[in-house]
Amino acid sequence: MRNATVRSGASKFEQHVTIGPHALRADAPKEHDGGDVGPEPHEFLLAALGSCTSISLQMYAARKAWPLTGVKVDVRLEKTADGTVFHRSIELEGGLDGTQRERLLEIANKCPVHATLSGKIQIATKLS
Numbered sequence: 867m868r869n870a871t872v873r874s875g876a877s878k879f880e881q882h883v884t885i886g887p888h889a890l891r892a893d894a895p896k897e898h899d900g901g902d903v904g905p906e907p908h909e910f911l912l913a914a915l916g917s918c919t920s921i922s923l924q925m926y927a928a929r930k931a932w933p934l935t936g937v938k939v940d941v942r943l944e945k946t947a948d949g950t951v952f953h954r955s956i957e958l959e960g961g962l963d964g965t966q967r968e969r970l971l972e973i974a975n976k977c978p979v980h981a982t983l984s985g986k987i988q989i990a991t992k993l994s
Contacts, residue, residue, distance in 0.1 A: 875903075877903065878894075879899070879901070881893065881904070891904030892904045894906055908943055911983075915939075915977075918980065919956065919979075919980065922974065923974060926970065930966075932966050933961040934970070935960035936958075936959035939954060939957075952983065
């Protein structure tokens with residue numbers, strides 16, 4: 867897996883994110899005095915879970931030669947008194963039967979990002 871490198875940008879909270887050959891931007895929303903030139907950091911978590919879910923479902927269905935023709939994943943974040951809840955809604959397109967749909971739900975709950983977010987997480991930080 868490639869590293870993500872983040873450097874502060876020209877505007878107040880703008881961040882330039884580089885992952886391999888890919889360049890992205892992050893920022894704080896306007897209501898938090900940012901320029902909103904890119905997603906805010908939590909939105910990248912939502913995108914990571916949604917895209918990993920969709921990719922996992924497409925890979926599994928392709929291996930099984932199932933008629934999955936499209937996937938839409940909507941993810942939102944809710945902060946509660948007990949912690950954080952990711953609400954994920956998955957739409958499957960194609961002529962799938964009930965058994966296939968249920969199996970794809972099981973696969974969605976096993977995608978690597980879901981496993982990472984559900985498991986024990988440690989963050990080791992150092993200053994250079």
